[in-house]
Amino acid sequence: MLFSTEQSGLGLLFEYHKLLRPQFLMPAGNLREYFSSYRRSDLILVTKAPDSISEKQQQICRSHFPAKSSNELCFSGLSYQQLISLFDQQTMDLNELGTDTTLHLLTGIANPKPMQMMLKEKFKKVQHHEYPDHYDFNTKDIGKLVASYKKDPSERKLIITTEKDAQRLLDDALKALLLDLPVYYLPIKIVLQGKDQHSFDSKILEYVSSTTRNR
Numbered sequence: 001m002l003f004s005t006e007q008s009g010l011g012l013l014f015e016y017h018k019l020l021r022p023q024f025l026m027p028a029g030n031l032r033e034y035f036s037s038y039r040r041s042d043l044i045l046v047t048k049a050p051d052s053i054s055e056k057q058q059q060i061c062r063s064h065f066p067a068k069s070s071n072e073l074c075f076s077g078l079s080y081q082q083l084i085s086l087f088d089q090q091t092m093d094l095n096e097l098g099t100d101t102t103l104h105l106l107t108g109i110a111n112p113k114p115m116q117m118m119l120k121e122k123f124k125k126v127q128h129h130e131y132p133d134h135y136d137f138n139t140k141d142i143g144k145l146v147a148s149y150k151k152d153p154s155e156r157k158l159i160i161t162t163e164k165d166a167q168r169l170l171d172d173a174l175k176a177l178l179l180d181l182p183v184y185y186l187p188i189k190i191v192l193q194g195k196d197q198h199s200f201d202s203k204i205l206e207y208v209s210s211t212t213r214n215r
Helices: 035-040 055-062 113-122 139-151 163-168 172-178 196-213
Strands: 011-015 043-047 073-080 083-085 102-107 125-130 157-162 183-186 188-192
Touching (some): 055 073, 073 113, 102 139, 113 125, 125 139, 139 157, 163 183
Parallel strands (some): 011 043, 102 157, 157 183
Antiparallel strands (some): 073 188, 083 183
């Protein structure tokens, strides 16, 4: 992989919110090397940064990497796309839903907080059914979700999950429980912010060029 989290190489990924907290080596934390190993990288990408990240917030991040110049540190965020129906692939704009729509959010990923926070900013009621990363949903889990949905008195309600989790719901036994319900998944797109796109593209082209020359 071109980028490998907390490992040396061309580039490193650091999640924005985790970067602001103390970081420790495994097994106490999730770092595979000492934090100072970032000096060997060519490019650092801070992921899941706020859309409206301020210059002050950027400077706080840069202060963690004093050995790097500003063009070696880029920021990316998440762009949420249109909702897609799990069963018929029909699309729907999230912004067209009324704020009074109740969302039953199902996740089994490492960090669902960015999606959860985004949805809570848009909707008054979000019921989060949260499971660990890489979790394999079973009929009991989905039965709880369906029961919660059906018990909900809201006139407008949807079941929403991530694109990654949606694939796990295509098991025949799970599909049978959800088939008559409005189940949508929300794809995301990684977007580099402003001038960082140019810096990122330049580094990638430099890497590809140097690799080609060395063959």
